[in-house]
Amino acid sequence: MTISEADFERLSQLLDGELDAASRQQLEQRMALEPELASAWQELQTINATLRQAYAGAATGIPQRITAMLDSAASRGRAKDNVVPFFRRQPLWPTALAASVVLALAIALIPDDTGSPASTPGLTLAAALESLPSGDTWTALEDGGQIQAVLTFASRNGGWCREFALKQTSRTGSQRGVACRTDGQWQTEVVAQAPEQESSDVYRPAGAGDSQAVHHFIRDQAADIPLSGPQEAALINSGWR
Numbered sequence: 001m002t003i004s005e006a007d008f009e010r011l012s013q014l015l016d017g018e019l020d021a022a023s024r025q026q027l028e029q030r031m032a033l034e035p036e037l038a039s040a041w042q043e044l045q046t047i048n049a050t051l052r053q054a055y056a057g058a059a060t061g062i063p064q065r066i067t068a069m070l071d072s073a074a075s076r077g078r079a080k081d082n083v084v085p086f087f088r089r090q091p092l093w094p095t096a097l098a099a100s101v102v103l104a105l106a107i108a109l110i111p112d113d114t115g116s117p118a119s120t121p122g123l124t125l126a127a128a129l130e131s132l133p134s135g136d137t138w139t140a141l142e143d144g145g146q147i148q149a150v151l152t153f154a155s156r157n158g159g160w161c162r163e164f165a166l167k168q169t170s171r172t173g174s175q176r177g178v179a180c181r182t183d184g185q186w187q188t189e190v191v192a193q194a195p196e197q198e199s200s201d202v203y204r205p206a207g208a209g210d211s212q213a214v215h216h217f218i219r220d221q222a223a224d225i226p227l228s229g230p231q232e233a234a235l236i237n238s239g240w241r
Contacts, residue, residue, distance in 0.1 A: 003040050011041055015048060123147070126186040129162050129179055130240070134232060144169045151226040152235070153218065155180055160240060162186075163218065165194065176214045180221075181240055190217045 010027050013019045019027065031038040122142035123131075129149065132139055138146040150163040161180040168175070177191035192213045227235065 003036055007037060008040070011037075011044055014041070015044055125179075125188075129164065129181075129186045131236060133229070133236065134162075138167065150176075152232045153226045154223045155221050156223045158223075160235070161189070161218075161221065163214065166191070178214055178217050178221075184240075189221075190214055 010019070010023070014024060014027055031041055122140040122144070124142055125147065128139055128141065128147045132147070132149045134149040134151050136148065138148050141147055145166060145168040147167075148165040150165055152160060152162045155161045159181055161178055163176065163178050166175040166177065174194045175191055176194045177188055179186045179188045181187075190213050
């Protein structure tokens with residue numbers, strides 16, 4: 001005996017508690033006499049339990065885009081009398097539906113820890129200053145530029161300042177600057193064009209209008225020599241406290 005679309009709809013109504021007492025009793029009597037109908041009902045219950053368990057395990061972790069997708073699909077497919085129609089002439093539809101929904105949830109909930117440039121957005125300037133150690137490594141910024149932390153020093157007002165280098169897509173060469181941390185926020189104090197580097201890897205002297213401004217700021221504001229690598233790492237790990 002082939003189960004009709006109307007039978008699937010009644011089973012769906014039974015699962016959702018939408019059948020009245022008389023219709024429920026009639027359907028249960030049919031399942032007692034029709035093994036295929038009873039088997040479809042058991043499979044539907046199993047799939048429903050699987051979906052409930054999947055949702056329960058990700059109760060607070062389902063991304064909004066997934067719940068919106070599911071809500072949108074349900075509203076588009078909802079027929080009159082608040083009945084969701086099943087796929088036509090597809091006795092194995094519950095398995096396919098459950099697999100697709102659970103797979104979508106699984107993909108959405110797996111954290112992206114590849115660290116690839118395509119999946120990891122660039123940092124803001126403030127975030128870079130907050131977390132990057134000083135060194136010769138260039139790190140991507142969200143605006144397409146790059147930043148390199150140069151050194152960290154204590155300022156005369158009791159805060160912390162960092163010298164940094166910038167490469168911006170809209171400018172040739174690089175820039176040097178200093179930002180200081182006040183009340184948990186990084187404020188850029190000075191930025192100037194960095195001196196050009198000759199082929200011999202020796203910097204040409206900079207004029208008064210460029211990176212000398214950075215050197216003068218550090219000379220006037222630094223309370224001590226720059227931090228060592230371990231000292232800086234400990235400071236960053238402590239949240240700059």
